[in-house]
Amino acid sequence: MNLPLLTLADSWRPFLDPIDAHSFWYLFLVPISFFIAVAYKAVRVKTFKGYWTAVAVMTVQIVTGMLALAVAFYLLVQVYPKVV
Amino acid sequence: MTRHSADQHDTPQPLAAFLAFVFPGLGHLYLRQRRRAAMVALGVLGLFVTGLATAGIDAVDSGGWYITRFNRMTGRPAPFTRTDGDPIWFLGEMFCGPVAFGVDYYHQTRLKVLDNTDTLRTALPNEIRDPKTGRPIQVRDDENKTALQFTDPATGRQRLSTPQDRPPYVKPLARVAEIGTLSCTLAGMLNLIAIIDCAFNRRREEDEDEGAAS
Numbered sequence: 326m327n328l329p330l331l332t333l334a335d336s337w338r339p340f341l342d343p344i345d346a347h348s349f350w351y352l353f354l355v356p357i358s359f360f361i362a363v364a365y366k367a368v369r370v371k372t373f374k375g376y377w378t379a380v381a382v383m384t385v386q387i388v389t390g391m392l393a394l395a396v397a398f399y400l401l402v403q404v405y406p407k408v409v
Numbered sequence: 410m411t412r413h414s415a416d417q418h419d420t421p422q423p424l425a426a427f428l429a430f431v432f433p434g435l436g437h438l439y440l441r442q443r444r445r446a447a448m449v450a451l452g453v454l455g456l457f458v459t460g461l462a463t464a465g466i467d468a469v470d471s472g473g474w475y476i477t478r479f480n481r482m483t484g485r486p487a488p489f490t491r492t493d494g495d496p497i498w499f500l501g502e503m504f505c506g507p508v509a510f511g512v513d514y515y516h517q518t519r520l521k522v523l524d525n526t527d528t529l530r531t532a533l534p535n536e537i538r539d540p541k542t543g544r545p546i547q548v549r550d551d552e553n554k555t556a557l558q559f560t561d562p563a564t565g566r567q568r569l570s571t572p573q574d575r576p577p578y579v580k581p582l583a584r585v586a587e588i589g590t591l592s593c594t595l596a597g598m599l600n601l602i603a604i605i606d607c608a609f610n611r612r613r614e615e616d617e618d619e620g621a622a623s
Contacts (some may be wrong), residue, residue: 340461340462341466341520341577341578342465343465343582343589344463344585345585346584346585347584347585348584351584353459353463356455357592360456360459361452362454363451364448364449364451364455364599365599365602366448367449367452367603368606376552392539
């Protein structure tokens with residue numbers, strides 16, 4: 326009897342099996358940045374006035390910084406060798 | 410829990426630091442900073458759960474080094490001689506405290522298999538785990554995935570394997586594995602910041618704000 330190859334989508338077990346996120350893995354940058362900002366700002370701010378604004382700003386800063394790094398590395402690896 | 414006096418704010422708080430290690434946010438809760446405690450717990454546990462939900466339980470994998478160390482200290486034989494895992498990443502994850510150690514202990518002792526070479530490892534896709542011995546049982550052919558006859562550890566009877574006979578968990582690959590491990594490690598590192606923050610608590614004016622708000 327030949328069995329079909331088991332795939333993740335067949336029977337995903339939460340917290341045991343990985344999710345099939347190979348096509349959109351980069352989107353996890355947003356929740357990870359958000360939770361980093363939540364915890365970091367919690368120990369950084371003196372008062373909680375404007376806390377969520379600070380969290381939003383830091384989340385955007387991290388995401389923007391990572392995108393900028395991605396663009397910079399793309400230029401360095403893909404474009405720069407062709408120019409030189 | 411007693412209200413802290415003003416002069417305690419400038420003194421080291423080892424108990425608060427210890428509590429922050431025991432559970433994310435507990436140290437700040439001890440210092441009567443409820444909102445800060447809730448946000449630390451949300452951030453740290455949010456990252457930890459995101460990592461586990463993304464990559465599965467393999468995101469937290471110490472390789473069981475502390476189990477071996479503990480057995481050596483107590484004079485018991487080591488349960489395995491070799492292991493896989495990510496002990497370097499676990500150095501960061503372990504600052505989530507017992508949550509991380511609990512997840513990892515469950516992973517090492519209930520989900521991994523101990524093969525004939527005394528190696529503690531993840532079960533391969535064609536293996537299941539004998540829950541009594543922790544040994545792997547091959548249930549499918551490695552090359553053509555053909556079902557094999559095996560002794561079912563639950564019933565003790567020989568039978569042909571079915572698609573339901575699967576390893577305890579699937580090892581993540583590539584970016585998904587990296588994101589899961591990174592997320593759990595970041596959780597531990599952020600909790601380390603919270604632990605240090607609790608140890609050197611310096612927020613008199615902020616406490617007053619919280620007191621006024623509550």
